[in-house]
Amino acid sequence: MSHYPILFGLRDIIQGNGFLAVVAVQGRALLHDEDSGEVWVEGVNPGGFAATGNSVAEALEDFRRSYRAILFDIAEDAASFEIFEEQVEAFFDASPEALEREWQQAVQDLRAGRLTADWLGRRSADLPRAITVVRLDEPAAENNEMEEGAALAA
Amino acid sequence: MLDACAPGWRYVDKTHKRWVYFRDLPDAFRLPLGKHGRRENPEIQPGHVKAMARYFGVYDCAKRYLRW
Numbered sequence: 496m497s498h499y500p501i502l503f504g505l506r507d508i509i510q511g512n513g514f515l516a517v518v519a520v521q522g523r524a525l526l527h528d529e530d531s532g533e534v535w536v537e538g539v540n541p542g543g544f545a546a547t548g549n550s551v552a553e554a555l556e557d558f559r560r561s562y563r564a565i566l567f568d569i570a571e572d573a574a575s576f577e578i579f580e581e582q583v584e585a586f587f588d589a590s591p592e593a594l595e596r597e598w599q600q601a602v603q604d605l606r607a608g609r610l611t612a613d614w615l616g617r618r619s620a621d622l623p624r625a626i627t628v629v630r631l632d633e634p635a636a637e638n639n640e641m642e643e644g645a646a647l648a649a
Numbered sequence: 650m651l652d653a654c655a656p657g658w659r660y661v662d663k664t665h666k667r668w669v670y671f672r673d674l675p676d677a678f679r680l681p682l683g684k685h686g687r688r689e690n691p692e693i694q695p696g697h698v699k700a701m702a703r704y705f706g707v708y709d710c711a712k713r714y715l716r717w
Binding site for chain 1: 664665666677678681694696701703
């Protein structure tokens, strides 16, 4: 079973208790396929969830939905924007070292040609990873941004 | 399995996910609930449990109980 290193860029507008927030993430995940044909995606940054599908596209879509559902749960419990921001940052930072090492190893395998994959575009594995949470007080169309979606980290 | 491999584990059902905690770690592993947030038939698959075991660092123990 091979693990593939994934980068993803997602952007959400989240309704909180008395606030609106824009959450933009440049994150990492690990993708693998089972003998059964199921595809699984495990979060690395942020971690603590996994998603599945019968194809890469389905699994990544399930991953996207799961990520957003977790942001909704965090928003529900956060009494203020500051608490929401703190909890989202904690969500992003909580990543077991073992998964981080696996992700780095998968990058090395892809670079060395020990892994091959042509079903997703590639982005540099060295790009910075981050999550930003910004309070949305003055919406303006000029602030709209497309999200980058998923790519293989190479 | 969690009783044996992650003693003291607990969970909280939120609107969209089941948040599972182990030890005093602040970070949880989130499992799916059923469609529309139903609790009685959560869509938890073996792959979710494997990922959770990996996340909590108890995969080797979990393998023995779940015979992966």
